[in-house]
Amino acid sequence: QQQVKQSPQSLIVQKGGIPIINCAYENTAFDYFPWYQQFPGKGPALLIAIRPDVSEKKEGRFTISFNKSAKQFSLYIMDSQPGDSATYFCAASWRGSARQLTFGSGTQLTVLP
């Protein structure tokens, strides 16, 4: 019940395309859903996060859509660039777990020039 399932495992798009990464969760107590970007050999960097009281959030080229009834949330990267090539992790947390993050398995994104 604590799992967050992420798909796809890998994704290749052309420059300017819109990659979409999906995550699904079971624990309805989760109330915070961040996305992280990680480059090889580096720590994850917080990209954008959403709470379940909104259905969409945009920050720059990154958009999260959230479907509470389906227990799913997705990351969209608009006008993707080769510099966006990285591994993306979704995560979730709730207050009952001391705000520990439960991570998805990650998506390796490659944006071709």
Place this chain on the structure above:
Amino acid sequence: GAVVSQHPSWVICKSGTSVKIECRSLDFQATTMFWYRQFPKQSLMLMATSNEGSKATYEQGVEKDKFLINHASLTLSTLTVTSAHPEDSSFYICSAMSLGQGNYEQYFGPGTRLTVT
């Protein structure tokens, strides 16, 4: 934005020795710090959660006597890998969080690559 540093960024040690990794929150006070390890092409695996001034809470399967965590202040936590063995070689990452004002964001350090020979 919030900055978390780790030191060292990489370390090589001989089997049987101990290694200490420092995690610092540079521009905020962290009520909670987390330690993760990550194997190549895998997700982050939580090892332990620590709060300033109290004992760390370890995840199931993590040996607390092997991975010693000390959260000495609101800006510093250390992870000591005792009697390291080659299977302890991994990428260790810390994160820090300040729970004030309903902020749930975790900020991650750059990671420490540990190689045990």
